[in-house]
């Protein structure tokens with residue numbers, strides 16, 4: 261405020277001095293030239309108007325008053341006096357004074373308005389939210405608004421090589437472009453970094469347009485510098501991101517295609533092109549059909565059309581592509597048509613190589629087919645059983661074994677329904693136990709389907725692949741054919757055993773005849789004696805009764821011998837029972853013991869009283885014992901003849917019977933060969949005895965073997981598994 265006052269005072273003084281000098285000069289010149297009152301008045305008016313335009317209002321008011329005095333003093337008669345001679349003289353001076361004051365006031369007002377206008381304009385320019393500036397027509401510095409000054413810290417705009425406003429790297433370009441615009445009159449536009457007041461650089465878009473007069477001559481340039489630093493950074497970020505995405509796009513191990521609506525490749529990534537054996541340039545501009553089989557073109561066109569119909573919607577499919585070298589490539593494609601700015605429609609396609617997966621699927625399919633064939637061939641079905649949910653998954657073969665339609669939903673109940681009624685309880689028990697204990701199981705049972713019986717064997721255990729012990733996998737083998745074959749084999753073996761028995765009995769005819777002959781002879785002699793006792797007078801009834809009793813005994817004995825022979829020859833199916841092996845030995849000895857003794861064989865028995873019962877077929881075991889005893893008898897044809905039959909219970913779970921002889925022994929003999937069918941060293945032997953005996957013992961779950969006896973002969977012995985029962 262104070263400086264304003266000082267400035268005003270200074271202006272006032274300066275104007276007064278200037279006015280005074282001007283007034284003195286005009287007065288001197290006009291006085292010397294003897295100019296009249298009116299001319300001098302105009303000269304004074306000009307000076308007053310001139311000073312009013314530059315000076316202070318106060319000075320402009322003081323000056324006319326002094327001018328009136330000078331007019332009166334120097335140019336109104338009487339000269340050099342302040343006096344009026346005529347009436348019109350004060351009127352003239354008053355008119356001059358009034359005119360001077362009007363001119364002064366008007367000039368002052370005009371000047372003030374002009375200053376106000378300039379100030380308003382400056383305020384307006386300063387309030388523009390941007391950095392604006394102007395330059396002269398020749399491009400030289402002009403003015404800039406407050407924002408420009410605030411940013412740069414400069415009061416004046418400088419455009420030139422010497423300007424420190426611009427970044428050194430941008431300066432030349434700015435100057436060059438500005439000069440070009442100034443010379444050519446073309447719009448000026450350049451992007452350059454400008455230094456801020458604190459020394460930082462920020463990017464600006466600097467634009468300027470020329471303002472021309474009516475003749476088209478450039479009178480001034482007006483410019484706007486827009487801060488584009490943030491935009492530039494955003495653009496740089498965008499570009500960096502675009503570069504990153506481009507990298508991803510180019511090197512992502514997936515194929516990307518960009519197609520136009522006609523299916524022409526607009527763009528694709530290098531990886532995609534390389535996968536197909538092309539370079540990107542070889543495919544861009546080509547129809548995408550180029551990488552498909554001709555037979556698929558119709559389908560591909562249809563898919564493109566579908567994408568175009570449903571803009572923005574993704575579609576998936578699998579397709580087979582053809583590489584440049586003709587090999588195939590399976591891909592899973594995801595495609596989507598999108599609208600770009602400018603209404604351009606493009607189709608984006610991402611493809612994932614699934615060739616390996618396809619190959620694996622094919623291999624899987626193949627192995628499944630092979631498995632199915634193998635299952636069919638071996639009559640073995642497979643299943644998985646998730647116990648938690650009860651869900652069962654069956655193989656085709658299992659449906660065939662159970663004779664169920666593939667559409668049926670397998671369940672444990674269905675399995676039980678198809679199980680033979682007699683086996684259901686057992687199977688249910690096993691399944692319940694498995695569900696509870698989650699242990700592996702193996703079980704054989706029968707199915708009954710439409711009255712037909714099938715034999716199946718189930719083997720299952722907890723899946724090792726899932727690691728879930730409630731998840732069972734298993735196999736069901738249809739053993740019906742094998743079971744039937746086993747039955748037939750069993751039957752054939754039984755038949756063979758019977759034939760073998762009959763043959764053995766044939767060899768024993770003499771012994772058997774003797775065995776029967778003895779009681780018969782006894783019968784006859786007892787009968788004769790009885791008759792004699794009855795015929796005596798008086799009849800000796802006691803002796804007769806005793807004779808009859810002997811007869812009964814002998815009859816029974818003969819009957820027993822015949823019964824045994826009959827049972828050995830009978831064509832009866834094998835029947836297993838709990839039996840004592842000692843009884844079997846006794847029964848055989850009862851049949852052939854006497855004959856052996858007649859042959860001079862000393863029969864010794866060591867039959868343990870403590871042998872447990874074995875579960876077996878009495879006739880078959882008799883056959884084995886008979887066979888071993890007969891062989892021992894044969895082996896002892898020459899030399900000492902001592903036969904020892906021993907039963908024992910060496911191991912808790914088996915009973916063992918040994919037939920030891922003092923015969924030729926087994927020196928130099930391949931013991932295993934003895935048990936082969938048709939192996940014999942006898943002139944009239946068949947070589948079936950030991951083979952049949954071994955198969956009979958093994959059918960009982962036992963073993964039959966041979967070893968040398970000490971000091972001579974051989975020991976043939978067999979073991980049989982035993983139950984808990986004791987003899």
Ligand code: ADP
Nearest residue numbers: 891892895940941942945946947948949950974
């Ligand atoms: P086969 O009695 O008809 O020869 P086997 O199968 O009963 O048929 O016997 C086969 C062979 O085993 C006999 O021929 C004999 O050589 C031999 N063998 C059997 N038992 C004895 C034994 N106790 N001592 C020595 N060799 C024996």
